[in-house]
Amino acid sequence: MSPLLIESTDLTPKVIFNPEKKEFEISGESRPENVRKFYEPVMDWIDQYKSHLVSVKSADEKLIFKFKFDYFNSTSAKFLTSIMLKLDSIKKEVIPVEIEWYYDSPDIDMKVSGEEFSKMVSVPFHFFSVN
Amino acid sequence: MLLAFTGEFDMKIINALITSVKIKLKEVEQITRIQKRVYYIMVECLEGILGSYETTAKANPKVNPFSIFTLSRDADYYYFISGNYVLNEYMDSQKMMIDKINALNAEGKRELFRQCMTDGKINNYSADLALVDIAIKSNNTLEYEFKKVDSNTSFYIFQVKIKVK
Numbered sequence: 001m002s003p004l005l006i007e008s009t010d011l012t013p014k015v016i017f018n019p020e021k022k023e024f025e026i027s028g029e030s031r032p033e034n035v036r037k038f039y040e041p042v043m044d045w046i047d048q049y050k051s052h053l054v055s056v057k058s059a060d061e062k063l064i065f066k067f068k069f070d071y072f073n074s075t076s077a078k079f080l081t082s083i084m085l086k087l088d089s090i091k092k093e094v095i096p097v098e099i100e101w102y103y104d105s106p107d108i109d110m111k112v113s114g115e116e117f118s119k120m121v122s123v124p125f126h127f128f129s130v131n
Numbered sequence: 132m133l134l135a136f137t138g139e140f141d142m143k144i145i146n147a148l149i150t151s152v153k154i155k156l157k158e159v160e161q162i163t164r165i166q167k168r169v170y171y172i173m174v175e176c177l178e179g180i181l182g183s184y185e186t187t188a189k190a191n192p193k194v195n196p197f198s199i200f201t202l203s204r205d206a207d208y209y210y211f212i213s214g215n216y217v218l219n220e221y222m223d224s225q226k227m228m229i230d231k232i233n234a235l236n237a238e239g240k241r242e243l244f245r246q247c248m249t250d251g252k253i254n255n256y257s258a259d260l261a262l263v264d265i266a267i268k269s270n271n272t273l274e275y276e277f278k279k280v281d282s283n284t285s286f287y288i289f290q291v292k293i294k295v296k
Binding site: 010011031033071073074075077078081104106107108109110116119120 | 175
């Protein structure tokens with residue numbers, strides 16, 4: 001399946017979804033001018049990837065998705081919730097998934113945001129403080 | 132006073148203001164955790180002004196686009212104040228939402244935040260979610276006032292503050 005690679009901008013995060021390299025990461029700042037327009041392709045890709053995993057009967061042990069945000073606005077948070085729920089459905093129906101949540105060590109709010117997402121899904125979260 | 136802007140807001144102006152404050156915050160605020168929190172709330176307030184205007188303008192394209200935003204600080208608090216024109220018919224629902232948020236304790240606000248996050252409504256801007264987020268991060272009462280302009284519109288002033296330390 002083709003990877004999804006989106007370069008970051010001042011307003012939008014970097015997205016690296018590369019099944020071949022087993023790299024799944026979203027990082028940077030998220031306050032897109034049109035949040036739906038930015039995140040819909042990301043969510044669509046996850047849906048397609050789930051179908052792909054089912055069709056190839058993947059032998060991978062697990063998938064690890066990494067989130068490394070400097071900031072995201074409340075509207076982005078809603079779309080991130082949808083992403084988390086999609087990863088949860090992959091975990092429940094196809095293959096184990098884990099999430100690595102990174103945050104700057106002084107940024108308690110970012111850590112708490114990760115903790116809030118972790119309560120919404122059954123996907124295991126691992127927290128990493130940076131700096 | 133860290134920032135004061137009056138006029139018509141759009142994304143270009145908001146981004147320029149955010150960039151300007153980001154730089155200034157690094158000069159005036161040594162505590163990174165507070166820098167980040169000021170940034171979080173400022174962005175939500177600025178995007179709130181634009182979201183509010185766009186919602187109002189959809190219902191009434193003749194609404195006055197003039198808005199204000201200030202960010203200031205004293206020894207104890209950072210103060211965020213925003214103001215924009217809104218339609219009177221939306222006043223009551225806005226008041227109800229803010230009063231509801233203010234009446235909740237910390238856990239109640241987090242629960243409301245979770246409800247807003249998972250309500251299935253995916254829009255480009257969610258005022259309720261933004262207000263709850265601001266309330267949680269500021270850990271303070273959301274203050275507001277509606278100043279009636281005419282039979283159709285009022286000027287909505289919103290203020291929130293966060294402790295310096």
